[in-house]
Amino acid sequence: MDNLMLNNKIYLEGEVRSEMEFSHEMYGEGFYSFYLEVPRLSDSKDVLNITVSERLLGGLDIKIGSQVIVEGQLRSYNKFVEGSNRLILTVFARNVEPCLERSKNPNQIYLDGFICKQPVYRTTPFGREIADILLAVNRAYNKSDYIPTIAWGRNSRFCQSLQVGDNIRVWGRLQSREYQKKVSDSDVIRKIAYEVSISKMEKVNKDSTVSTLIEEAE
Numbered sequence: 001m002d003n004l005m006l007n008n009k010i011y012l013e014g015e016v017r018s019e020m021e022f023s024h025e026m027y028g029e030g031f032y033s034f035y036l037e038v039p040r041l042s043d044s045k046d047v048l049n050i051t052v053s054e055r056l057l058g059g060l061d062i063k064i065g066s067q068v069i070v071e072g073q074l075r076s077y078n079k080f081v082e083g084s085n086r087l088i089l090t091v092f093a094r095n096v097e098p099c100l101e102r103s104k105n106p107n108q109i110y111l112d113g114f115i116c117k118q119p120v121y122r123t124t125p126f127g128r129e130i131a132d133i134l135l136a137v138n139r140a141y142n143k144s145d146y147i148p149t150i151a152w153g154r155n156s157r158f159c160q161s162l163q164v165g166d167n168i169r170v171w172g173r174l175q176s177r178e179y180q181k182k183v184s185d186s187d188v189i190r191k192i193a194y195e196v197s198i199s200k201m202e203k204v205n206k207d208s209t210v211s212t213l214i215e216e217a218e
Contacts, residue, residue: 005073006112007111007112007113007137007138008073008074008110008111008112008113008137008139008145009071009073009109009110010070010071010072010073010074010091010108010109010110010174011069011070011071011107011108011109012036012038012048012050012069012070012071012091012106012107012108012174013038013067013068013069013070013099013102013103013106013107014036014037014038014039014048014067014068014070014099014106014107015036015037015065015066015067015068016034016035016036016037016062016063016064016065016066016067016068017034017035017036017037017047017064018034018035018064019034019063019064020032020033020034020057020062021033021034023051029053029054029055030053030054031051031052031053031054032051032052032053032054032057033049033050033051033052033090034050034052034062035047035048035049035050036048036050036068036070036091038106038107039106040107040173040175046107046173046174046175046176047176047192048091048174048176048194049089049090049091049194050070050090050091050093051075051090051091051092051093052070052093052096053093056093056094056095056096057096060096060097060098062096066098067098067099067100067102068096068097068098068099069095069096069097069098069099070091070093070095070096071093071094071095071096072091072092072093072094072095073091073092073094073145074089074090074091074092074109074111074137074145074147074174074196075089075090075091075092075139075145076088076089076090076145076146076147077090087146087148089147089148089174089194091174107173107174107175108171108173109170109171109172109173109174109196110169110170110171111135111137111147111149111169111170111196112137112167112168112169112204113135113136113137113138113144113147113167113168114135114136114137114138114165114166114167114168115133115134115135115136115162115163115164115165115166115168116134116135116136116146116164117133117134117164118163118164119131119132119133119159119160119162120132121156121157121159121160128152128153129152129153129156129157130150130151130152130156131150131151131155131156131157131159131160132148132149132150133148133149133150133151133159133162133168133198134146134147134148134149135147135148135149135168135170135196147195147196148193148194148195148196149170149172149195149196149197149198150195150196150197150198151198151201152197152198155198155201158201162203166203167203167204167206168201168202168203168204169201169202169204170196170198170200170201170202171198171199171200171201172196172197172198172199172200173196173197173199174194174195174196174197175194175195175196175197176192176193176194177192177193177194177195178190178191178192178193179191179192179193
C-alpha cells in the first residue's frame, strides 16, 4: 500500500474560496469539501475542489480567505449528474496546514499510471499542439483513479507513439478550465473541467530500466 501512496502525489498552496460543506460519510468518518484558489505563474488562478476528513480538521480554523497548504492525492469517482455519469475529480487531502510563506511552485503533482485510452493528438485554432491522455492510476484495494491529462508541444508529439497499457510517469500541475456547454438553442451553461497539465513525462519501458524523458516548459 505504501507504494500506491507514492504513485499519486499532489502539493498545493492557496486561498480558501468557499465555506466547508459536508460531503459524505465513510466507516463512521465524516468528509468535507471546499474550494481552494491556487495561483499560476501567470495572473490567472486555478480553483480546485478539496476533500478532507474531519479527523484532519481538528484545531484548524479553515475559513474563506485562509491561506493553507494541502498535500494528498488526486482522486476520481463517477457521479450521476443531470441524467448521465460524470467523472468527478477531487484532491483527497492527507495533510492540511496553514501556509505561512508561499513557495515558487504552489501547484505540483506527480502521477505514475497506465494509459487506458488511445491518446488524442490535435492542434488548437492558434496552432498549439496538444495531446489528451487518460491515465489510470492504481489505488489500494484494487481500485484505480482515472485522471485526464494534457500534454503540449514536444510532449504532445511524443504521445503519438504511446499505446493503451503503456506505463508513464508525469509531473505537472492540476488546472481548472471553464467552458460553455450549449443545452438548447437559447441556453448555455458554464462548466468547469479539471485536468493535469503535464510539464515533464517519462515512459517506463517494460524490457529495461531505461526510460524516455521528455521535458516541455509551459
